Amino acid sequence: MIDINKWQSQVRKGILEFLILLVLEKREHYGYELVKIIKDSIFDEFSEGTIYPLLTRLQKSALIKSRWVTRETGIPRKYYEITDEGRNSLKLMKATWSPISIAIQKLVNES
Amino acid sequence: MNVIPKFIERNSNKIWNDYFRRIRKNLILLNQQQKQDLIKELEVHIYESFLESKGENETEKLLNALERMGDPDEFLKPLLSKELLIKGTKSFSLVAIFKGLYLNIYSGIKAVFLSLVFGLGFFLSVIMAILAVAKLIIPGIVGLFMFPDGNWSFGIISNTGGADEILGYWIIPICLIFSVALYIFLTHLVKKVFLKG
Numbered sequence: 001m002i003d004i005n006k007w008q009s010q011v012r013k014g015i016l017e018f019l020i021l022l023v024l025e026k027r028e029h030y031g032y033e034l035v036k037i038i039k040d041s042i043f044d045e046f047s048e049g050t051i052y053p054l055l056t057r058l059q060k061s062a063l064i065k066s067r068w069v070t071r072e073t074g075i076p077r078k079y080y081e082i083t084d085e086g087r088n089s090l091k092l093m094k095a096t097w098s099p100i101s102i103a104i105q106k107l108v109n110e111s
Numbered sequence: 112m113n114v115i116p117k118f119i120e121r122n123s124n125k126i127w128n129d130y131f132r133r134i135r136k137n138l139i140l141l142n143q144q145q146k147q148d149l150i151k152e153l154e155v156h157i158y159e160s161f162l163e164s165k166g167e168n169e170t171e172k173l174l175n176a177l178e179r180m181g182d183p184d185e186f187l188k189p190l191l192s193k194e195l196l197i198k199g200t201k202s203f204s205l206v207a208i209f210k211g212l213y214l215n216i217y218s219g220i221k222a223v224f225l226s227l228v229f230g231l232g233f234f235l236s237v238i239m240a241i242l243a244v245a246k247l248i249i250p251g252i253v254g255l256f257m258f259p260d261g262n263w264s265f266g267i268i269s270n271t272g273g274a275d276e277i278l279g280y281w282i283i284p285i286c287l288i289f290s291v292a293l294y295i296f297l298t299h300l301v302k303k304v305f306l307k308g
Contacts, residue, residue: 032156047181048156052149053189075159078152 012046017054018097021082021090024064028081031055055080063089116158122170130157130177137187156180200302203294205233208301225304232297239290242266243283254278 016038023029023037034055035048058064063086070076082090118124134153138146157176166172180186200208212226245267246253256264256274264274278285 030155031152032159035156047186048160048179049153049181049183049186052152053187056149056190075155076151077155078148 009046012043013050016051017058018090018093020051020054020058021063021086021093024080024082025087025090028079030069030077030079032077034080058086062086116161118169118173120169123173126170126173126177127157130183134183134187137183137191140191153180200298203298205237205294208233208298212301229297229301229304232293236290236293236297239286239293243286243290246280246283246286250280254282 019038019042020034023034029037031051032048035051038051039046039048055064055066059066059080062083064080064082066078066080068076068078116127118127131150131154134150135146138149141149157180160176160179161173164172164175166175209230212230242253249267252269252271253267254265254276255278256268256271256276258264258274268274
């Protein structure tokens with residue numbers, strides 16, 4: 001019997017970068033905000049810290065960029081924003097994702 | 112600016128400090144700027160999570176926030192393994208490369224297989240260097256030996272009865288050149304395979 005938690009973890013790992021870029025496509029967000037959106041919309045169970053190595057990797061690949069903003073309360077937040085290269089990469093990821101998700105959903109419906 | 116909240120309970124301060132000690136340990140290979148930047152970001156995240164946490168007291172709220180954050184030895188592992196491989200391939204450090212490959216074992220079957228292959232390759236490189244040194248110490252049983260029955264053996268051979276050693280002291284430069292060339296080749300390959308993107 002498959003270890004469902006392990007499988008779910010692998011699925012999450014595979015699409016988290018895609019999700020991050022999708023969320024940032026609309027507007028910039030800071031780390032904690034990103035995690036809350038992803039948890040509310042798709043994965044309610046995942047280690048929140050896992051997002052930070054991904055954000056570091058996306059930034060090193062120049063798909064996103066960041067800036068620190070200090071609010072009136074004095075608490076700084078690091079906001080992430082998608083770059084043009086990120087938008088181009090996201091287009092390709094969406095083109096890859098659409099046929100896969102349609103095919104999988106079809107198989108799930110038929111089973 | 113540090114975002115260390117002022118906890119009322121002593122336990123909360125201890126828990127916070129212990130958690131960030133573990134985070135700092137995992138970020139040891141980052142440069143100072145990257146390390147401080149990430150620590151600040153994690154402090155802000157955990158603090159905001161703590162403020163929104165449910166719990167009967169401050170310590171319970173903090174523990175809930177840290178549980179949601181996850182084990183830093185786990186979630187920072189991808190960062191650490193990549194940094195080890197970056198540093199190892201830049202400085203040709205075998206220890207750093209092996210540590211990075213070892214941490215990659217946690218990143219899936221493909222990475223396991225590649226890590227094993229690279230691990231064996233680096234091991235072979237070390238063995239060839241050892242052979243070169245061994246030839247100086249125990250020349251009689253180190254080399255390429257051809258036996259009367261047509262079989263041959265290469266390395267440190269305890270029973271060389273009747274065999275002719277073919278390479279002589281040429282084994283030293285051959286092994287050293289092979290060892291260094293293989294090491295450089297594998298190091299560049301590790302960079303290409305594990306550090307692309």
